[in-house]
Amino acid sequence: MARSGLGAFLRSRRERITPADVGLPAGRRRRTPGLRREEVAQLAFISTEYYTRLEQARGPSPSREVLAGLARALRLSDAERDHLYHLAGVPPAPPPGPQREVRPSILDLVRRLPLAAATVNSAIYEVLAWNDLAAALMEDFSAVPPRDRNLARRAFLGPHPDGRRLYGVSDAEEFAHSVAVGLRAATARYPDSPEVAGLVDELRAGSDAFAGLWAAGEVDAPRILRKTFPHPLVGPVTVNCDVLDIADRDQHVVIYTADPGSSSEEALRLLSVVGTQRIDVIG
Template sequence: MDRRELGSFLRSRRERISPEEVGLPAGRRRRTPGLRREEVARLAFISPEYYTRLEQARAPRPSREVLAGVARALRLSDAERDHMHHLAGSPPGPPPGPSREVRPSILALLERLPNAAAIVLSATYEVIAWNALAAALLEDFSAVPPRERNLLRRYFLGSGRELFSAGADGFAGSAARRLRAAAARYPEDPEVAGLVRELLEGSAEFAGLWASHDVCARPALCKTLRHPVVGPVSVVCDVLDIADRDQQVVIYTAEPGTSSEEAMRLLSVVGTQRMGAPERQG
């Protein structure tokens, strides 16, 4: 355990986070940048005295539970979490839950697909990134709370099922299989367990799919999306796996020369605005 380096690393991560980022009031009398030590301790569910000793290189080796709490409190990336574990003399194990951190190169890729709608999904089908055409075709995800960006919750619990017509059964089966595999990879993550429980209690269809215990890979899917402005849009869904983040890039494209391709072109121009709706004044 490198106590001095660990303390310096924790302090540097603490000083870069503003209170507002973690839902705390900024206050008027802050003499130090970022969070206070006691605030990090409260967010990590450890004592302020112990966290202070960690930063001052006076604490004994922290447990994995303590390190997991500190990682959440300081909003560490996967690489930062692993680095902290190595400094603490505790080699990192598997991540406690699905990663929501999208590589900058993947974000840039989404923007380089002007004729395709693309989203990035976490292991639990949470939409964590999207391009402009995806917002126009599927939904403006920035306008809904993060909880409502989960496609499994929206499909099986009824809030987003209207998006699909043809191809919906294929989505349901493949999504349930992927969630079962994710639940096995992240058995200690309360969000994954909570999502499974919520779907089992709220959807007989999901419960039936879950009972099959299938975890096989899903094929490429064809779907018909019912868009409120341009009407039905038939698309092919290609999926690229991002193995190191346990994420997927889903790319929606239309067959060349079809009415669906024309609809996609129109959506790329109008974006998320409502065609035919009067503009707001003032």
Template sequence: MNRQELAGFLRGRRERIRPADVGLPAGPRRRTPGLRREEVAQLAFISTEYYTRLEQARAPHPSREVLAQLARALRLSDAERDHLHHLAGTPPAPPPGPSREVRQSIVDLLNRLPDAAAVVVSATYEVIAWNPLAAALLEDFSALPRRDRNLVRRHFLAGSPLYGASDADTFARNAAQHLRAVAARYPADPEVTSLVADLLAGSEEFACLWAAHEVAARPVLCRTFDHPQVGPIAVHCDVLDIKDSDQRVFLYTATPGTPAAEALRLLSVIGTQRMDVPG
């Protein structure tokens, strides 16, 4: 526990919060910037004496519960919350489960890539954001219930390669290795444990891959999708990690001037419409 650094950090975070930010009146006689110590203590449900001792670097080791209450009272970001725990000598607990919230800047990025089919997947391979070209190339995810947007569930339990992909074996191996690491990061998350249990019970292939205990997935640089309307489309596959939310962006692009690029251009025009239905 670094008492001096912890004291300075708490004081700095307290002084940046305006009373109005937490629903308190500013008052005519307020002389200190930000909140008063007693106000932070009240918001954190701890005694003013104990909080004062924390800021004076005289307090005993705070519990995880107290740290969580302080993080909430001081409106700390995820990075600041983790820093608070490290200063207190208590490494932060892992998040309860994979995040499904996609930052607006990432959604905006997807929509600024008209020549790329792009999806965001959670740590468990659930598709949680996509752009129009991805919906045209793969499927209209908005028409699916949440359970059916999980790519590993679809691949292992549907009995056929997902979207007619040419690298089904590689995808299966990478997915099992990735989920091994995810299960270790979120050991108490019921959705993760339920997904793994369903895959083990319903897929002999997954059970064999899971038993290997491998966690180092290999990158996939190229992939061919067998699209029901325009046929095979060979694309480059690039993956961007969003580390802070444990998500990934899958980008599918085609070499300019190739039949695949022309197929993607056609899909960008027709979208998710069926080509075999008369207008």
């Protein structure tokens, strides 16, 4: 345990947080930057005396529970949390669950993509963000509850409102295989996440197909590079499928583009207009 390093790190993280960041009143007689020691201790559910000793490099090695409480109280990023554990001489705990917050720059990127349908998906296949063309090609994700935006559930449990499972895509079988492999990897990265375990249990209980894929124990899946959406308005739309990994968030940007000059490119162009008109009418 690096006591002096741990104390200095805790102090630096404490001083950068304002009371408003954690829902506390600022008060009139606040002479030091950031939070007070007693405020951090309260948020971490430990005694002020114990926290003070940690900052002054006099405290005993904190437990995992204490470190987890400090990480929450100090609003640490994943990298900062791992650094805190290393300073305390404890192997970093696995992250509590998949990250759902999408970076603003990624949201801006998705919105700016020309003639491309794009979504941002979590590690467990939740559609977290999308652009207008993705909504026109697949469905209006804003019109369904967040729970129903999960593509794993779409693939194995829930048909689309018009009766097509997973939008009728041509690669439904390959995608189902990749979902099983992806969720197996997610259970390894988030072993303590009730969300990940709950989703896997739900799919195993509700889908014989998923239960069979899960029992097979495969950890590799073919890369899906091209697929066709049978769109009810513009007909078949064949697109290239590229996936960009956002490593620090464990998220994926999925981008669908059509070959230049193809009928599918013209279909996407038409959908971009139809989607815009639809949004304008609703607004």
